[in-house]
Amino acid sequence: MPQPASPAPPPPSPALSASQLSRLAELGEEHTADVGEVLYRVGDREYPFMAILEGEVVILDTAGHEIVRHGRSGFLGELNLLSGQTVFVTAVVTQPLRYIAVSRDVLRSLLYEDGPLSDVVLSAFIARREALQTVQGLGLEIVGPHSSKATVGMVEFARSNRLPLTWRDPEHDPSAAALVANLDEGRLPLVRLPGGLELQGPSPGQVSRALGIGRELAPREDVDLLVVGAGPAGLGAAVYGASEGLDTLVIDSSGLGGQAGTSRRIENYLGFPAGLSGSELTSRAVTQARKFDARLATPYRAVSLEPGNGRHNVRLEDDHEIAARAVVIATGAQYRRLPVDDLDQYEGISVFYAAGPPEAQLCGAERVAVVGGGNSAGQAAVWLARGGALVTLLHRRADLRETMSDYLVRELERYGVAVRDRSEIAALHGTDGQLDAVTLKGGERLRFSFLFLFLGAMPCTDWLDDVVRRDEDGFILTGAVVGADNLLGTTVPGVFAVGDVRSGSTKRCATAVGEGAWAVQLVHAHLAGR
Numbered sequence: 146m147p148q149p150a151s152p153a154p155p156p157p158s159p160a161l162s163a164s165q166l167s168r169l170a171e172l173g174e175e176h177t178a179d180v181g182e183v184l185y186r187v188g189d190r191e192y193p194f195m196a197i198l199e200g201e202v203v204i205l206d207t208a209g210h211e212i213v214r215h216g217r218s219g220f221l222g223e224l225n226l227l228s229g230q231t232v233f234v235t236a237v238v239t240q241p242l243r244y245i246a247v248s249r250d251v252l253r254s255l256l257y258e259d260g261p262l263s264d265v266v267l268s269a270f271i272a273r274r275e276a277l278q279t280v281q282g283l284g285l286e287i288v289g290p291h292s293s294k295a296t297v298g299m300v301e302f303a304r305s306n307r308l309p310l311t312w313r314d315p316e317h318d319p320s321a322a323a324l325v326a327n328l329d330e331g332r333l334p335l336v337r338l339p340g341g342l343e344l345q346g347p348s349p350g351q352v353s354r355a356l357g358i359g360r361e362l363a364p365r366e367d368v369d370l371l372v373v374g375a376g377p378a379g380l381g382a383a384v385y386g387a388s389e390g391l392d393t394l395v396i397d398s399s400g401l402g403g404q405a406g407t408s409r410r411i412e413n414y415l416g417f418p419a420g421l422s423g424s425e426l427t428s429r430a431v432t433q434a435r436k437f438d439a440r441l442a443t444p445y446r447a448v449s450l451e452p453g454n455g456r457h458n459v460r461l462e463d464d465h466e467i468a469a470r471a472v473v474i475a476t477g478a479q480y481r482r483l484p485v486d487d488l489d490q491y492e493g494i495s496v497f498y499a500a501g502p503p504e505a506q507l508c509g510a511e512r513v514a515v516v517g518g519g520n521s522a523g524q525a526a527v528w529l530a531r532g533g534a535l536v537t538l539l540h541r542r543a544d545l546r547e548t549m550s551d552y553l554v555r556e557l558e559r560y561g562v563a564v565r566d567r568s569e570i571a572a573l574h575g576t577d578g579q580l581d582a583v584t585l586k587g588g589e590r591l592r593f594s595f596l597f598l599f600l601g602a603m604p605c606t607d608w609l610d611d612v613v614r615r616d617e618d619g620f621i622l623t624g625a626v627v628g629a630d631n632l633l634g635t636t637v638p639g640v641f642a643v644g645d646v647r648s649g650s651t652k653r654c655a656t657a658v659g660e661g662a663w664a665v666q667l668v669h670a671h672l673a674g675r
């Protein structure tokens with residue numbers, strides 16, 4: 146009898162309705178399986194969607210520990226069924242089984258047509274992936290020390306792609322130390338993949354392709370539209386570009402989803418009054434882009450743009466080159482984060498990068514710290530104080546007037562915001578993402594329930610050098626100010642900038658998506674004009 150895996154939060158297992166089962170029966174094939182039969186196992190590259198008519202299936206981790214059971218009207222599968230990623234778990238029949246098998250391609254088209262089914266299946270797949278990420282011993286095994294940059298980079302890559310992983314540090318784990326004893330720095334980390342394959346010192350691209358994620362690009366590709374960056378803006382451009390008949394390729398240097406994919410809760414996205422997680426929003430967008438045959442390739446970093454007459458060339462790391470009739474730059478920005486441990490545990494729950502009405506409401510009469518010395522920090526502090534929060538502004542200089550406008554400094558006084566000069570945070574304290582206190586670099590501990598970080602954002606534009614004009618902070622200038630005849634045009638005809646990377650844009654998901662969609666119309670006009 147399989148042993149329960151630990152810790153194993155059982156992923157939700159919603160039931161399909163009778164009408165959904167009969168629709169699946171029309172498109173799939175009915176099968177039976179005996180007790181003990183393995184339906185798919187760790188390391189497999191493909192399996193069909195399986196809806197259970199009778200019987201029961203247990204899902205096991207690599208070591209044979211039980212994760213969850215699925216019974217009558219339930220279904221098997223998680224995100225890898227759609228992405229083609231290597232399977233992380235094994236499914237074994239525990240009660241005589243009668244089930245409908247639907248191939249991945251048929252399921253995909255069904256999900257596009259059938260909204261309610263798509264809701265049930267996609268939400269379950271996403272929830273299952275989130276649950277699998279918490280199961281130890283599943284998915285990738287990354288062996289290497291915290292002191293190895295390549296190891297830390299590999300862990301970050303896996304996390305940003307929401308891959309289940311176990312990180313074994315040889316400095317604390319003797320059996321891991323034995324595994325990498327003979328490997329020099331250049332062959333770290335050791336990455337063991339589901340199914341047994343081992344890679345020494347691989348690049349994220351090698352791991353990604355070994356797992357079957359994303360597509361391999363030819364050394365030279367020729368496309369109508371290249372979208373650089375797969376955050377909300379890039380995915381918006383991908384959905385509209387591909388759905389409107391452009392041969393569309395999207396590349397991203399890390400995973401799909403951008404900053405939005407890291408947000409625990411997006412409360413202000415139109416059409417989702419209860420809010421939704423960033424990973425759910427972007428997973429849905431990725432599925433939608435694939436539906437229209439946009440090609441999504443990760444991890445590929447753009448390293449240069451060479452404008453041409455009719456075709457622009459974008460070079461990628463690893464000597465790939467893409468010739469595109471139009472380029473949409475959607476490389477976004479990276480918000481400066483605090484260099485403290487476990488920050489990601491708090492982000493979206495009690496640490497925020499923007500202060501709007503929902504945050505003000507959340508903070509109520511709580512103790513709140515706003516971190517930063519610029520006007521955006523001042524505005525946020527005033528806004529939160531007006532909402533009733535007890536606000537302290539922490540900044541690292543000797544005098545706030547060096548960096549903040551006078552009128553805002555007066556407003557801070559007016560609304561009772563306490564200002565602490567020369568204050569930098571060294572550590573966060575709390576449980577389950579809820580902040581209790583922070584420790585300053587001087588050692589002082591201060592109680593705060595919420596933290597708002599306004600440390601500035603850095604646009605991801607270094608790779609562009611002087612090819613397109615940028616503002617003094619590095620954001621891409623577009624529109625009339627650079628002589629373009631539309632708001633998203635850059636100094637190079639046929640190259641557009643959308644979302645957070647664009648100078649003066651509103652740094653929000655909805656505007657990023659909107660600009661991505663809008664750029665496609667401008668791409669059509671540009672191509673027609675040529």
Ligand SMILES: Cc1cc2nc3c(=O)[nH]c(=O)nc-3n(C[C@H](O)[C@H](O)[C@H](O)COP(=O)(O)OP(=O)(O)OC[C@H]3O[C@@H](n4cnc5c(N)ncnc54)[C@H](O)[C@@H]3O)c2cc1C
Nearest residue numbers: 374376377378398403404405447476477644645652653654
């Ligand atoms: C923690 C957090 C919470 C947030 N919460 C909200 C919210 O509740 N509501 C809201 O509206 N907004 C929110 N935002 C802001 C929102 O996420 C951004 O405005 C939005 O993601 C911008 O989308 P984008 O596509 O322009 O850029 P990004 O999301 O930054 O995506 C850019 C992509 O480009 C890729 N890239 C960068 N350089 C290269 C390169 N050289 N080659 C290839 N790819 C590259 C990156 O890997 C990234 O995936 C939040 C942001 C954060 C960080």
